[in-house]
Each structure stands twice: as structure tokens, then as C-alpha cells.
Amino acid sequence: DKLWTSRNWASHRILATGGDTARFEVDYAPWPVDLVRRVSERRSFALPMGSHFTRMVSTLTSDTAEPLVVGIGIAKKRGGQRVVRDAKTGRLTVHEAVDPAHGAMSVTVAADPAQVRGFAEDADNYLLLLAVTPGRPFAYYTGYGWDRGLDIASAADWDALVARTRFDFSPR
Structure with a gap:
């Protein structure tokens, strides 16, 4: 029940x-997990022009074949946030409180609902928890919108964009 994280890419x-x-x-x-296991990762990123979302495909390797629970997170910020957790759609969304001088960001992590094992948080992060198998790639997306951008004027606009986005979770 501890968050074990990789370091900067090698x-x-x-x-x-x-x-x-x-x-x-x-x-x-490789980094330690539970002091009895070592895990490493290869992650690919695809940033399509004109999209709010980055597609990532990760493959974890481990010195054991036991499944892993992976936490994909969104950082907590000061000033209040509204968190929306939806296991049925595989989404975790965080809406910042509006700052009159700077606006607000909305951030979403989306993953295959069949892999979702729940949600958690620690002092620094809100987490979407996924069940993964070492050696088997899995896809997920992260994206954000700013309420002063060209096409997102509010948290409701962001929620509507996320709802109409069709995510491809095949690990191709």
C-alpha cells in the first residue's frame, strides 16, 4: 500500500x-517495489496535433511474473480542487478552483475500464489504480484543458470534451 515510483528516464x-x-x-x-521486487518500464508517447490528449503505452518488466497494481496520478494543488472518479469509464478528472488572475486547469487520466481496480490518493497525488501484467503493454491517456484556451471555457466544457473523446486502449 505504498507508492513505489520510478526515477527520471534512463x-x-x-x-x-x-x-x-x-x-x-x-x-x-529498474526500481524497487516492496523491497522484494524490481520493476522497470518502457513508455511510448504519442502527441497528436490538435488534441488535448497524449496517448501512452507502457510495458513494465519485473523479476517476478506476479501482477502489479499501477497508480497513474494527477498532482494535488493548493487552492481547492474538485475530483471526479469514474471506474465505469476508466477516468479520473481533477478540476482546479478558478483563479481570477490565471483561470483554471482541468486534467484527466483515462484508461481501459477493464483494468481499473479503484482509486487512491496520497499527500501529493490523486491516483487511478490499474491491474497490469509484467511484459504485457497497456495504453492510457492524459490530457488537460485551460479555461482561457481557445476551445475550453469551463470545467463543464472540459467534461463534455472528455465524454465525446473515443479513447483507443489497444496497446498497438
Whole structure:
């Protein structure tokens, strides 16, 4: 029940820089989990032009074949936040309180609902918990909107955009 995290990436590869989607991949060096297990990760990122969402595909490796519960998080901020947890759709959304001088951000993590095992939080993060198998890739998305941007004027606008977005969770 402790959050065991990787450190900064150990290596990277730029896969595509032009066209409709920028793509890159990073590898994280092994880190300890529960002091009896070591886990490492390869994560690919796809940033499609004109989208609020980044698609990520992660493959975790481990020195044991036992399944893992992975927490994908959104950082807590001061000033109040409204958190929406929806296991049925596989989404965790955090809406910041509106700052009159700077506006507000809304952030969503979306994952395959079949992998969702619940939600948690620690002092610094709200977490979407996923069941994953070492060696088997899994896809998820993160995205955000700013209420002073061109197409998001409120938390309700962000929620509507997230609701109409069709996420592809195939690990292709």
C-alpha cells in the first residue's frame, strides 16, 4: 500500500517529429517495489496535433511474473480542487478552483475500464489504480484543458470534451 515510483528516464528515443503526431519513447531503470521486487518500464508517447490528449503505452518488466497494481496520478494543488472518479469509464478528472488572475486547469487520466481496480490518493497525488501484467503493454491517456484556451471555457466544457473523446486502449 505504498507508492513505489520510478526515477527520471534512463534513455530516450525520438520516433517521429513531423507530420500529424510526434512520438518518442523512454526507458526507466529498474526500481524497487516492496523491497522484494524490481520493476522497470518502457513508455511510448504519442502527441497528436490538435488534441488535448497524449496517448501512452507502457510495458513494465519485473523479476517476478506476479501482477502489479499501477497508480497513474494527477498532482494535488493548493487552492481547492474538485475530483471526479469514474471506474465505469476508466477516468479520473481533477478540476482546479478558478483563479481570477490565471483561470483554471482541468486534467484527466483515462484508461481501459477493464483494468481499473479503484482509486487512491496520497499527500501529493490523486491516483487511478490499474491491474497490469509484467511484459504485457497497456495504453492510457492524459490530457488537460485551460479555461482561457481557445476551445475550453469551463470545467463543464472540459467534461463534455472528455465524454465525446473515443479513447483507443489497444496497446498497438
